Amino acid sequence: MRLWLLWAPWRMSYVERSARSSETECIFCDAVRSSDEKHYVVYRSKHSIAMLNLYPYNTAHVMVAPKRHVPSTELLSDEELLDLFNTVNLVMRAIREEYNPHGFNVGMNIGRAAGAGIENHVHVHIVPRWVGDANYMPIIANTKVLPENLDRTWTRIRKAIERILSSS
Numbered sequence: 001m002r003l004w005l006l007w008a009p010w011r012m013s014y015v016e017r018s019a020r021s022s023e024t025e026c027i028f029c030d031a032v033r034s035s036d037e038k039h040y041v042v043y044r045s046k047h048s049i050a051m052l053n054l055y056p057y058n059t060a061h062v063m064v065a066p067k068r069h070v071p072s073t074e075l076l077s078d079e080e081l082l083d084l085f086n087t088v089n090l091v092m093r094a095i096r097e098e099y100n101p102h103g104f105n106v107g108m109n110i111g112r113a114a115g116a117g118i119e120n121h122v123h124v125h126i127v128p129r130w131v132g133d134a135n136y137m138p139i140i141a142n143t144k145v146l147p148e149n150l151d152r153t154w155t156r157i158r159k160a161i162e163r164i165l166s167s168s
């Protein structure tokens with residue numbers, strides 16, 4: 001079980017390696033301006049945006065960011081912070097209802113030294129976990145099994161969020 005303790009996906013820079021190839025363009029700011037399809041956006045609130053990680057560490061790995069381009073949550077207003085974490089909770093609830101995970105890893109990388117791939121636009125990683133899932137991940141090789149494709153995950157999470165919002 002030592003493996004569990006070592007497995008902290010929000011601290012692994014390669015999770016976000018997609019961003020380093022295009023440093024001039026911020027994928028979160030582009031997602032705010034673009035269609036949902038382009039960046040697999042699953043939800044937009046007043047101040048926040050939620051989208052799939054293109055290099056997920058597990059099925060249904062979602063990132064939630066403020067719409068405003070700031071490098072740390074310290075720079076957000078109270079209203080933006082509340083909106084951000086309400087969105088984190090909404091996404092977690094949708095994943096819980098749709099995928100029945102046994103737990104979540106939720107966290108942020110602040111600054112490049114902490115492993116942030118997109119260091120100028122703060123975002124929260126939400127990674128659902130199932131008991132035993134690490135058994136299938138050859139962590140040393142930095143590769144892993146992805147049991148579901150992004151299009152399917154995108155559809156399932158969007159529908160789950162719609163369901164939650166229409167019933168509340």
Ligand SMILES: [Zn+2]
Nearest residue numbers: 026029069121
């Ligand atoms: Zn940005």
